[in-house]
Amino acid sequence: SACSSKYVLSHVHPMWQGPLAVPGGDKQSPIDIVVRKSVFDPQLKPLTFQYDPRTCQQIWNNGYSFLVEYDDTSDKSTLSGGPLQDPYRLCQFHFHWGESNAWGSEHTVDRRLFPAELHLVHWNAERYSLFEEAVMEENGLAVIGVFLKVGKRHEGLQKLVDALPAVRHKESVVEFTKFDPACLLPTNTQDYWTYAGSLTTPPLTESVSWIIMKQHIEVSHDQLAVFRSLLFTSAEEEVQKSMVNNFRVQQAMKGRTVRSSFT
Ligand SMILES: CCCSc1c(F)c(F)c(S(=O)(=O)NC)c(F)c1F
Numbered sequence: 001s002a003c004s005s006k007y008v009l010s011h012v013h014p015m016w017q018g019p020l021a022v023p024g025g026d027k028q029s030p031i032d033i034v035v036r037k038s039v040f041d042p043q044l045k046p047l048t049f050q051y052d053p054r055t056c057q058q059i060w061n062n063g064y065s066f067l068v069e070y071d072d073t074s075d076k077s078t079l080s081g082g083p084l085q086d087p088y089r090l091c092q093f094h095f096h097w098g099e100s101n102a103w104g105s106e107h108t109v110d111r112r113l114f115p116a117e118l119h120l121v122h123w124n125a126e127r128y129s130l131f132e133e134a135v136m137e138e139n140g141l142a143v144i145g146v147f148l149k150v151g152k153r154h155e156g157l158q159k160l161v162d163a164l165p166a167v168r169h170k171e172s173v174v175e176f177t178k179f180d181p182a183c184l185l186p187t188n189t190q191d192y193w194t195y196a197g198s199l200t201t202p203p204l205t206e207s208v209s210w211i212i213m214k215q216h217i218e219v220s221h222d223q224l225a226v227f228r229s230l231l232f233t234s235a236e237e238e239v240q241k242s243m244v245n246n247f248r249v250q251q252a253m254k255g256r257t258v259r260s261s262f263t
């Protein structure tokens, strides 16, 4: 898929301690969602996820996270509705997590941290012909964020967890097919918050319509431990570094409003 294979993210790593903000950036991510300051918007539509598991292609360790990449050369797997004017194509999903269960998410809700956060990355192929373009443009990307909590084992996630040892090192790739990302979405409600923000990894461009699900999903401690067994470093490097704490520091709101789809 075009969405990330051409993107070898900058080798300043782990970049998590900075760049703190893009110079002049006033729509940076992640943020703390202050629930009592969010504004209910009755014009927000329900989200429509139309994912085809046959578009799932591979898992890639890019040295920041592991990306589950989808074939985004047609509209087979799309997200529409919510705050979005057009349908957006799924290009990949990945996670951010901590070295302990006490932290790891990028966004927080009233300062509450979660041990991990799932990001489903989509791009506006109606308006842009290349993912690379959409990354740089306003309303180019739509990212669904789902918080993870430690609890019961997530049966749907296990197929992905079992494949992770094959991509332990940076730059490794393994074929991964027929995975339906809808199994990672919350089940009992589709309530969400939405705001205008940015990528949280380079190029940090302010092209993201963020959609953060209110309901978390549960995964087991052992499943998260396999995330932490991945490495930031490639096989050749003599010092191996555990892939943990791959989240960015939170950014100022700069006057932005977070809207909610629920009261
Ligand atoms: C240059 C883009 C490569 S695709 C990608 C990614 F790999 C990633 F990690 C994030 S994130 O900022 O970390 N989470 C939303 C993105 F937004 C992305 F679009």
Ligand SMILES: [Zn+2]
Binding pocket: 094, 095, 096, 119, 200
């Ligand atoms: Zn992310």
